[in-house]
Amino acid sequence: MAFLRGPFADPRFRRLLAGQSLSSFGDTALYLTLGIWAKTLTGSNAAAGGVFLALGIPALFAPAAGHLADRVRRRPLLIMANALTAALVLSLLAVHSRSQLWIIYLVAFGYGVAFSVLGSGFAGLQKDLLPGPDLAAANAALTSIGYGLRIIAPVAGAALFTAFGGGAVAIMDAATFAAAIAALATLRLTESAPEPAGPGTFRREVAAGFRHLRRVPLLAQITGVTACAFSIIGLGETVIFAVIGQGLHRPPSFFGIYSGVQGAGSVAAGVALTALLRRAGPARMTGLSLAWFALGAAAYLSDSTILVLAGGFADGAGVVWLVAVTGSAIQRYTPPRLQGRAQAAWTMVVVTPQTLSIAAGAALISYLSYRVMLLAIIAVLAACAAVILIRPAPEPLTDAVSPAPRPAMAEHDRTG
Numbered sequence: 001m002a003f004l005r006g007p008f009a010d011p012r013f014r015r016l017l018a019g020q021s022l023s024s025f026g027d028t029a030l031y032l033t034l035g036i037w038a039k040t041l042t043g044s045n046a047a048a049g050g051v052f053l054a055l056g057i058p059a060l061f062a063p064a065a066g067h068l069a070d071r072v073r074r075r076p077l078l079i080m081a082n083a084l085t086a087a088l089v090l091s092l093l094a095v096h097s098r099s100q101l102w103i104i105y106l107v108a109f110g111y112g113v114a115f116s117v118l119g120s121g122f123a124g125l126q127k128d129l130l131p132g133p134d135l136a137a138a139n140a141a142l143t144s145i146g147y148g149l150r151i152i153a154p155v156a157g158a159a160l161f162t163a164f165g166g167g168a169v170a171i172m173d174a175a176t177f178a179a180a181i182a183a184l185a186t187l188r189l190t191e192s193a194p195e196p197a198g199p200g201t202f203r204r205e206v207a208a209g210f211r212h213l214r215r216v217p218l219l220a221q222i223t224g225v226t227a228c229a230f231s232i233i234g235l236g237e238t239v240i241f242a243v244i245g246q247g248l249h250r251p252p253s254f255f256g257i258y259s260g261v262q263g264a265g266s267v268a269a270g271v272a273l274t275a276l277l278r279r280a281g282p283a284r285m286t287g288l289s290l291a292w293f294a295l296g297a298a299a300y301l302s303d304s305t306i307l308v309l310a311g312g313f314a315d316g317a318g319v320v321w322l323v324a325v326t327g328s329a330i331q332r333y334t335p336p337r338l339q340g341r342a343q344a345a346w347t348m349v350v351v352t353p354q355t356l357s358i359a360a361g362a363a364l365i366s367y368l369s370y371r372v373m374l375l376a377i378i379a380v381l382a383a384c385a386a387v388i389l390i391r392p393a394p395e396p397l398t399d400a401v402s403p404a405p406r407p408a409m410a411e412h413d414r415t416g
Contacts, residue, residue, distance in 0.1 A: 006274065007130050007138040012187055016129070017141060019183025020122075023082070024146045026176030029157030030089065030169050031055060031111055034104055036158060037166045041098045054105045058112030059351045063206045065116035066344025070337050072194050074121045074128075079184050081121070085114040086177035092170040116344065123331055124339035128191050132332040137274045139324035139331075144270030147316060151263040192336035209341030210349075216333055219342075221393040222286045222326050225384045227349045229290050232380040234357030235364070235373050236297065236315075242370035243300045248308060261309045265316025273324055282329040283392030285321060287385045292318035294381035297374050333396050 007013045031051075039048040058065075069077060088110045095103050130138055160168050213219045244250050244258065277285050292314045299311030326346065334342040364373065 023180035026173035028153035030173040054108035062344040066340035069120035069340030120340035135328040140270040147266035209345030231353035235361035238361035262316035265313035269317035269320040287389035289321035290385040
């Protein structure tokens with residue numbers, strides 16, 4: 001298959017991508033359905049919101065999940081995490097009334113824990129599987145597909161819930177976990193050996209990811225700038241509904257059209273990423289992604305449907321570039337057995353201010369004009385983008401550790 005390049009030339013990555021994509025479809029369909037389920041059982045918006053709170057809380061413990069991923073073999077860890085989460089999801093079959101609402105919250109919390117473990121372990125597995133230059137394209141493909149699935153997965157989950165109930169969605173999601181397990185179980189690669197815990201306290205070991213991000217100038221810059229940007233980006237989660245209702249005078253269902261355009265932007269950005277990254281480098285590419293977020297926010301100031309949808313397209317592109325570029329930079333310039341803790345540290349540093357800004361947006365939207373909030377978003381994002389575009393940190397000359405060489409193509413053919 002000469003037309004396949006980069007990570008796509010490796011049948012192992014193609015298999016992993018297929019399994020991960022199916023799993024992402026099930027995940028997205030279920031965890032968005034959980035909120036609908038809680039609202040249906042209780043009639044309470046607060047009960048539905050509690051689902052997403054339960055999903056978010058485990059992010060505070062992401063460094064511990066990263067520590068685990070660095071201390072054990074990753075492929076067995078990922079298989080076990082997928083299997084346990086699938087079993088937990090099937091516990092939703094016991095939910096029939098309001099008295100079993102706690103099971104929905106337990107599953108949501110378990111999902112949040114699984115996301116931390118799977119994210120940390122998967123980052124290290126990719127590092128062992130692919131050479132450094134292919135990591136950005138691999139992350140772009142995974143992120144683009146993940147965001148693209150948000151176009152159809154919530155609709156599929158809601159339709160299945162309406163027709164057959166939440167248990168049917170749980171069974172479907174458990175089946176997609178089986179697809180991810182099958183892809184991992186048939187994957188042939190040489191993993192970097194688990195690293196035994198060194199001398200010192202557990203807290204010091206867990207914090208090693210933060211120290212590494214601070215020690216490498218490129219990683220320190222993209223982490224700091226991204227955390228600053230996400231401290232205000234979360235306002236947009238609430239603002240967009242005001243844009244649709246007050247600015248465009250459209251019903252809430254228009255959010256589905258907006259999400260579709262956002263997904264299209266994600267797919268297009270994934271296609272263009274490799275060429276752009278080669279020219280701009282990871283620091284300036286991070287700045288470019290933040291600039292696209294700022295342009296999207298500026299478009300939301302308009303009363304024009306076309307401009308607002310263009311802003312959604314820019315947002316979709318920006319998020320893929322940001323996630324793929326920062327993720328691949330951390331993978332490339334972090335030793336294999338520090339991958340989990342470094343990825344988890346970045347997640348905690350970025351997701352915590354994002355969560356706080358989402359909460360702030362929900363509180364402020366009743367008191368401030370959404371256009372005032374958009375102006376604040378634009379100002380902060382533009383400043384963050386300018387900092388990194390004008391003075392980008394240098395890229396390290398070599399990867400932290402070269403990945404194990406790929407097997408010969410003949411072996412790929414046997415495993416593909």
